[in-house]
Amino acid sequence: MNNELSAIEKTVLTDYKYGFVTEIEVDEAPPGLNEDTIRFISAKKNEPEWMLEWRLKAYNHWLKMQEPNWANIKYDPINYQDIKYYSAPKQKKKVNSLDEIDPELRKTFEKLGISLDEQKRLSGVAIDAVIDSVSIGTTFKEQLAELGIIFCSISEAIQEHPELVKKYIGSVVPITDNYFSALNSAVFSDGSFCYIPKGVRCPMELSTYFRINAEGTGQFERTLLIADEGSYVSYLEGCTAPIRDENQLHAAVVELIAHENAEIKYSTVQNWYPGDKDGKGGIYNFVTKRGICQGAHAKISWTQVETGSSITWKYPSVILKGDYSVGEFYSVAVTNNHQQADTGTKMMHLGKNTRSRIVSKGISAGVSNNSYRGLVHVGKNAANARNFSQCDSLLLGDKCGAHTFPYIEVKNNTAVVEHEATTSKIGEDQIFYCNQRGIDTETAVALIINGFAKEVMNQLPMEFAVEAQKLLAISLEGSVG
Amino acid sequence: MLSIHNLHASIDEKRILKGINLEIKPGEVHAIMGPNGSGKSTLASVLAGREDYTVTDGSVTFNGKDLLELSPEERAGEGLFLAFQYPVEIPGLSTTNFIKTAVNEVRKYRGEEALDAVAFLKLMKEKMAMTNIDQTLLSRSLNEGFSGGEKKRNEVFQMAMLQPKLAILDETDSGLDIDAIRIVANGVNKLRSKDNAVLLVTHYQRLLDYIVPDVIHVLYNGQIVKSGPKELALELEERGYDFIKEQFKAEA
Ligand SMILES: Nc1ncnc2c1ncn2[C@@H]1O[C@H](COP(=O)(O)OP(=O)(O)OP(=O)(O)O)[C@@H](O)[C@H]1O
Ligand SMILES: [Mg+2]
Numbered sequence: 001m002n003n004e005l006s007a008i009e010k011t012v013l014t015d016y017k018y019g020f021v022t023e024i025e026v027d028e029a030p031p032g033l034n035e036d037t038i039r040f041i042s043a044k045k046n047e048p049e050w051m052l053e054w055r056l057k058a059y060n061h062w063l064k065m066q067e068p069n070w071a072n073i074k075y076d077p078i079n080y081q082d083i084k085y086y087s088a089p090k091q092k093k094k095v096n097s098l099d100e101i102d103p104e105l106r107k108t109f110e111k112l113g114i115s116l117d118e119q120k121r122l123s124g125v126a127i128d129a130v131i132d133s134v135s136i137g138t139t140f141k142e143q144l145a146e147l148g149i150i151f152c153s154i155s156e157a158i159q160e161h162p163e164l165v166k167k168y169i170g171s172v173v174p175i176t177d178n179y180f181s182a183l184n185s186a187v188f189s190d191g192s193f194c195y196i197p198k199g200v201r202c203p204m205e206l207s208t209y210f211r212i213n214a215e216g217t218g219q220f221e222r223t224l225l226i227a228d229e230g231s232y233v234s235y236l237e238g239c240t241a242p243i244r245d246e247n248q249l250h251a252a253v254v255e256l257i258a259h260e261n262a263e264i265k266y267s268t269v270q271n272w273y274p275g276d277k278d279g280k281g282g283i284y285n286f287v288t289k290r291g292i293c294q295g296a297h298a299k300i301s302w303t304q305v306e307t308g309s310s311i312t313w314k315y316p317s318v319i320l321k322g323d324y325s326v327g328e329f330y331s332v333a334v335t336n337n338h339q340q341a342d343t344g345t346k347m348m349h350l351g352k353n354t355r356s357r358i359v360s361k362g363i364s365a366g367v368s369n370n371s372y373r374g375l376v377h378v379g380k381n382a383a384n385a386r387n388f389s390q391c392d393s394l395l396l397g398d399k400c401g402a403h404t405f406p407y408i409e410v411k412n413n414t415a416v417v418e419h420e421a422t423t424s425k426i427g428e429d430q431i432f433y434c435n436q437r438g439i440d441t442e443t444a445v446a447l448i449i450n451g452f453a454k455e456v457m458n459q460l461p462m463e464f465a466v467e468a469q470k471l472l473a474i475s476l477e478g479s480v481g
Numbered sequence: 482m483l484s485i486h487n488l489h490a491s492i493d494e495k496r497i498l499k500g501i502n503l504e505i506k507p508g509e510v511h512a513i514m515g516p517n518g519s520g521k522s523t524l525a526s527v528l529a530g531r532e533d534y535t536v537t538d539g540s541v542t543f544n545g546k547d548l549l550e551l552s553p554e555e556r557a558g559e560g561l562f563l564a565f566q567y568p569v570e571i572p573g574l575s576t577t578n579f580i581k582t583a584v585n586e587v588r589k590y591r592g593e594e595a596l597d598a599v600a601f602l603k604l605m606k607e608k609m610a611m612t613n614i615d616q617t618l619l620s621r622s623l624n625e626g627f628s629g630g631e632k633k634r635n636e637v638f639q640m641a642m643l644q645p646k647l648a649i650l651d652e653t654d655s656g657l658d659i660d661a662i663r664i665v666a667n668g669v670n671k672l673r674s675k676d677n678a679v680l681l682v683t684h685y686q687r688l689l690d691y692i693v694p695d696v697i698h699v700l701y702n703g704q705i706v707k708s709g710p711k712e713l714a715l716e717l718e719e720r721g722y723d724f725i726k727e728q729f730k731a732e733a
Contacts, residue, residue, distance in 0.1 A: 424572075428533070433569040436529050437583035437639065438557035438590060447582060451573030451622065 029086035035059065038186055041086050045155050045189075048162060058175040058185030065179045071342040072371040072403055073311050075284065083249060085187045085220070140204065148197040151206055154222050157193035164195055168226055172255040172290045172319070180251040180313075181288040184220045188253070191221035196231040196262075205461050207236040223254040227262035229295065234265040234461055250309075252287045260295025260322060267303040267460055269468050275310035277337045277366075282310025289316035293325030293351075301328035302345065303459040305468045310339055315373065317346035320354035320382075327356040330456040334449075334472060335368030335400070344374035344405075349385035349415070358389040361453045363472075364400035371403040378415040385415040393423040394452050396445070446473035482507050482678050483528075483548075483647055488539035490527045497523045499703035500539070505647070508675040512689060513682045514714065515700035516722045521682045522566050524700070525651045529563040530556050544646065557583075558590030560646030564636035564653045566682075571623040576635065577605070579623045580642055587643060608641040611671060613664045629656035637668045648672060649680045654688040666691030686714040699725055 029040050038059055042052040067078075144151050150161060157165050175185040192208040208223070227233055258264050266289075275282025285308075291300040302316040318327030329345035347356035356376065364370040370393065378385045393402035404421050426448055434444035450457065450469050457465055483505040490498040497520045505511055513521055527534050528541065530553035541548040543559060551559065571579070584604075585595040596604065609616065614634055624632050633653050640648050650669070654662050669679055669692050681692065689697075689711060697714050699707040701722070706729055707713070717725075 427569070429569050430571055432529075432531055432553065433565065433571075434579075434583075435553035436557055436563050436565075437579075437643070438554050438587035439582055440552075440554050440586070443582065443586065447574050447579065448571055451571055451575075454573040 028084055031084045032081045033059075033083070033085060033187070037085050041187060041189060044086065045158070047158055050162075050166065051158055054170070054175070055186050058182050059187075061176055062179065062182035062186055065182055067179050071313050071373070072369065072405075073313060073340040073342050075311055075340075078249060078284070080183075086189055144202075144204075147200050147203070149200060149202055150193065150195040152193055154188070154191040154193045154224060157224070161193075161195070164226065165193070165224065168224055168255065168257055169222075170255075172257060172292050173253050173288050178288060180286040181253050184222060184251050184253045184288070188220045188222035191223045191252070192225075192237075193223070194225045194233065194235065196227045196233045198228045199230045200228075201231065202233040205234050205236055207238065209238045219248070219250045219252070221252045223252070225255070225264060225266070226257045227259060227264050227298075229259045230261040231259075232263045234267070236267045236269070236461060236464055238269045238271070238464075248282075249284045250286070252289075254287070254289040254316075256289075256291030256300055258291065258293050258295070258298035258300050258325075261297045262295070263299040263301075264291060265301045265303070265461075266291070266316075267464065268305065269460075269464060269471065270304065270306045270312070271308040271471055273308060273310075275338060282339075283308065285309035285312045285314065287312075287314040289314060290319065290346075291317070291327075292319040293322045293327065293354075295325075296322040296351070297324045298322045299326040299328075301326075301330070301459070303330040303456065304332070304343075305453075305456070305460070305471065306331065306333040306341060306343060307471050309341075312339075312341040312343050314343050315345055315375075317348065318356065319348045319350065320356065320385075321350045322354075323351040324353045324355075325351055326354070328459075329356075329358045329360070329374075330459045331360045332363065332453040332456045332472065333361070333370055333372075334363045335365070335370040337366040337368060339366075339368045341369070342371045342373055344372045346375040347377070347387060349376070349378040349382040349387070352381065352383045353385070354382055355386045356388075358387070358391070359455055360389075360391045361456055362391070362393045362402050363396070363449055363452065364393065364402050365396035367399045369401045369403070371405060373405040373407075375407040375409070376417055376419075378410045378412050378417065380411040382412050383414045385412065385417075387415075387417045389417075389419045391419070391421045392452070393421075394449065395423065395425045398425075442473075449473070482544060483680075484542050485528075486540050488524075488527070488541060489537045490523060490534045491537055492523075492534050496537075497534075497703050498527065501700075501703075501705060503698065503705065505678045505680065507646075507678055508673070509696070510669075510673065510679045510681065510692060510694045512694040512697045512714070513680065513700050513705075514684065514697060514717060516726075519700045520703045521700050522651055523703075525563055525566075525649050525680075525682060528556075528649060529553055529561065554586070555590065557643075558587050562640050562643055562645030562648045564633075564640055564648065564650040566651040566655075568624050568627075568632040568636055570625045570627075572625050574623045576619045576621060576623045580605075580619075580639055583639070584642055604642065608638060612638045612641050612668045614638045630658060630661050633657055633665070634661060637665050640672065641668055644672070646676065647678050647680065649682070651682045652684065653681075654683055654685060662688060663691060686718045689714050701725055701729055 029037055035056060038055050042055060141151065173181050175182055194206055196202055225235060256264050256266060273282055293300055300318045306312055316329060320327050327347050333341045333343050335341045344360060345358055358374055360372045362370040362372055372391045374389060376387045389406060391404050395402055402423055406419050408417055410417060430448060431441055431444050449472055453472060457468060460468055485501050485503040488498055488501040501524060515521055527536060536549055543561060546559065548556060581601055588595060618631055618635065624635060627635065633656060636653060653665055657665060666688060694711055696708055697711060698705045706725060
């Protein structure tokens, strides 16, 4: 067997460019997890009693649970006692405006290409920036507040809007749902909160940037997004982390609630550190994302571009409860080197005339493994439910793997469920054709994968589509030569 | 412009080109004919820089440069264009976007500034009219689902867009209807100037009615065994390749 990298493989081996560490003082909890850790976090955040109790309940439930092992991924056991569950950049005082943010932190976000002020203000994107365990600031708050839109960190929401948080938190992803969501419910430190009132169309993109900075910490953020009747919001999250030899755990929970006639578009550009080319280090990204179309004609659309993490385990799902509600899932997942991804979606058709559409594009290079796992469930009352799934895999080289695991459960015979899958390879002949036209191999690969992923990229908000395209190209640089 | 000396090339240890000698001067059109499997496409691929082939002997210079030292994209930058016998499909990549990237990459290689959208569109319109290509084709994914003839037309359109110094057309006439052959020929003839050259690989004398070559070569078993004026094509059409094969055996 020829062990030399094929021409195609050489282009994927580039360095992760977000791998710097910011030197800032932190306020953190010692490693380890017990009731005291949870009390510590809750006290740090000055939480009301009900929140602490909710966390403790989750913790006690988690203790009784088993870590899942059904996904097509392999990793060494995680020692949950070695992780620090709280780490916050020390801010001298509470910041009232973004101008008061620690300059080091500000620089961090600038290096990430995220300017917390002018630049984004011009392009009309409101940003919440979360570093390690806490939100360091949210832009555009006042303007949004005029429309009755609440966009803030979840910690702040617990203080300022406890009735909303209490009503919705855990309503889509119950604390008992799965191992990682139970853990998150016990120890979540921050995240974003968003509420769009009835009939309001959010006039700008809302976005959160998550950054893991401190060593030995886990990041457990919690995002809660509620679109009241007839409202609309488009939300984007971006994620990066420094280069470290150790694996770091990221176990987030995202809950979306779309009421009657409301629409939520949720986009993710995930670029956590993927580990080095030998598979050392990188983020374990174990995330539970779920939305519910609560009322009739509600719509939830997940779009994700997943290029980072050493392991990704995530299935953004939609519960289609309202009649005529719509769920969509558009995904591009790139794995390179030793990365592993097991990702897909669940579409739970409960209401009548519900529709869902799944478009999954997996790109594998190096010795990586990329699995699509999707469930389409049609309940017995979901008359005329429709689903269409398209799962395409693109392979670069012949040492990587692509797998598709579609599960279909149909309990109503008026439902129509369609599934299509293809696997293709970037061919030397495609590369040569581009080369012959003057296009070098790296550019050729970028053109080919962007072509492959186009249907998904088209779903991204304009402001981010270009960034995401570059990201795809960067994460595959060196895989073709 | 192009001089090939004693070129030998093989693939997977199999010898395919066995000592090609060919000299093409600016302004000339050369045609290469020859039976299936004789090495015509191999020659085109080796000139374009396909890595699957190993050059075991010989040399090629192109406008004074050692062609074999250059990467395929550098050769394109130097002005070498190959219209593929079997153009490749790239799903999802718009044909226009592909051609725009190609044009600008070649310009970059030559130290020229990239064409902006307006200038590119202008160039496109001009070449579309010249090659009579359907606009809808250009907004579709590159060659995906194109008919055989549409793929060939797209090759000719790309050639017109890139304005190469040396265009190698590998059976671009195969699979084209009669009107399309005229269009291809027209495109090639318009490209023809005292500074440009064309190497045509074809099986049919019909194309040569429209593009009159300066020389015709017969490639057989990896060598050019016969060269002659355009009348040679007529003779081949009439007599087939048998007489060449006989002659070749007799000499061997
Ligand atoms: N990868 C390969 N392995 C082995 N033999 C090959 C390979 N590629 C090409 N050949 C052989 O090389 C010879 C020359 O092929 P080439 O495609 O150059 O012929 P051609 O003259 O263009 O033929 P046609 O008129 O049919 O297009 C053929 O015998 C072909 O089978
Ligand atoms: Mg051929």
